[in-house]
Amino acid sequence: MTNIKPRPIDFLIIGAAKCATTWVQQSLAASPGIFMPAPELHFFSREYGKGFDWFNAQFNGAQEGDLVGEKSNSYLTQPDAADRIHETYPNVKMIVQMRNPVQRAYSDYCMLLRRGEVTEDIRRHLDPQKAANGRFLHDGLYGQHLQRFYNIFPQDQILLLAFEDVATHPERQLQWVDDHIGYKGQLTPPVREKVKDKNAAIVPAHLHRVIAPLRPILDPIRNRRPISTLRNLVAKPVAYPALPEDLRQEIEKFYQNDTALLSKLAPSFKPKWISKSALSDQ
Numbered sequence: 001m002t003n004i005k006p007r008p009i010d011f012l013i014i015g016a017a018k019c020a021t022t023w024v025q026q027s028l029a030a031s032p033g034i035f036m037p038a039p040e041l042h043f044f045s046r047e048y049g050k051g052f053d054w055f056n057a058q059f060n061g062a063q064e065g066d067l068v069g070e071k072s073n074s075y076l077t078q079p080d081a082a083d084r085i086h087e088t089y090p091n092v093k094m095i096v097q098m099r100n101p102v103q104r105a106y107s108d109y110c111m112l113l114r115r116g117e118v119t120e121d122i123r124r125h126l127d128p129q130k131a132a133n134g135r136f137l138h139d140g141l142y143g144q145h146l147q148r149f150y151n152i153f154p155q156d157q158i159l160l161l162a163f164e165d166v167a168t169h170p171e172r173q174l175q176w177v178d179d180h181i182g183y184k185g186q187l188t189p190p191v192r193e194k195v196k197d198k199n200a201a202i203v204p205a206h207l208h209r210v211i212a213p214l215r216p217i218l219d220p221i222r223n224r225r226p227i228s229t230l231r232n233l234v235a236k237p238v239a240y241p242a243l244p245e246d247l248r249q250e251i252e253k254f255y256q257n258d259t260a261l262l263s264k265l266a267p268s269f270k271p272k273w274i275s276k277s278a279l280s281d282q
Contacts, residue, residue: 007056011069011093011181012085014149015076017139018107019097019163025071027174027190034183035062036069043070044085045078067183077139082148092157093181094149099163100273101140101255102248108136110240122241128254137254143261150265162271 013021029036037058041047047054062068075081076096085092098104109125112118118125125131132138139145149158159180165173170190178187259274 004052004056006052006088007059008068009070009089009092010067011095012075012089013069013071013073013095013097014081014085015073015096015139015145016098016104016142017073017077018104018111019073019099020166021071021073021095021097023166023191024095024097024161024174024177027170027188028069028177030191031178031183031185031188033066033185034069035059035066036071037061040072040074041070042072042074044081044088045072045074048080048084067181069181076142076145076149079148082152086152090153094153094158095161095177095180096142096146096158097161097163097166098142098271100271101142101259102243102251102273104140104163105136105251106243108139113240120241122243123247126243126247126251128250132254137251140255141258143258143263143265146262146265155266160266160269162269164271164273 013024015021025036028034029038041055041058043050043055058070059068075085085094099107105126109118109122113120123130125134126136128137146158159176161173161176170192174190175187262269263274
């Protein structure tokens with residue numbers, strides 16, 4: 001690391017992946033007086049070696065007086081991130097949005113299948129007997145991951161939210177975030193459309209690989225004709241394997257102990273999937 005000091009940061013959205021954190025980010029960034037860089041920086045997890053000169057530069061668009069934040073879902077799950085954040089920003093406000101971990105794992109699997117990064121052999125990727133340490137199951141161990149943060153941060157610095165409330169009470173969800181980070185401006189209504197639609201047609205993976213060398217040329221004009229016309233001709237919807245009921249039950253069992261830990265760490269956080277898990281233990 002260089003001797004350059006980190007710029008002040010007011011809040012971090014630290015996860016979890018596939019839990020509508022991009023919706024939170026985009027909804028916040030739409031309000032005046034809040035600045036967030038668009039992509040995930042993954043600085044405290046994967047890019048720490050780039051130094052604070054690189055990190056600071058990502059916020060060059062912020063205006064004086066703005067509340068400044070960043071979203072990187074890897075902060076929740078990467079073991080070094082909690083200590084690095086605490087060393088740099090011990091008073092930072094954090095937001096964690098979680099969903100049913102079984103649904104989160106399946107959604108994450110579908111996303112990587114869509115990208116052509118995993119196979120259609122769903123049991124290979126989601127069976128706890130084969131993939132307990134893989135990304136899809138490991139990232140949903142919310143209790144284990146939050147324990148690292150609760151060991152070094154006061155609990156009131158970390159706001160816990162349920163993914164399911166985005167659909168039922170989006171304004172309330174965003175208001176809780178704004179209250180947590182201390183936003184005093186006029187709240188813009190939250191994003192209404194789906195940020196990421198897994199049912200949208202995409203260019204098949206093998207064609208993606210063929211045109212990859214041409215991306216620097218094609219990306220700036222992808223929405224112009226005839227490029228957009230050609231894309232629409234070759235784009236196809238993705239057929240996702242269904243999650244078998246027996247596999248769903250195995251994944252639920254895998255998460256039972258961790259869900260119990262989460263309940264112990266944060267007893268006031270009570271989405272329906274936690275109550276369901278508690279009942280299944282009895």
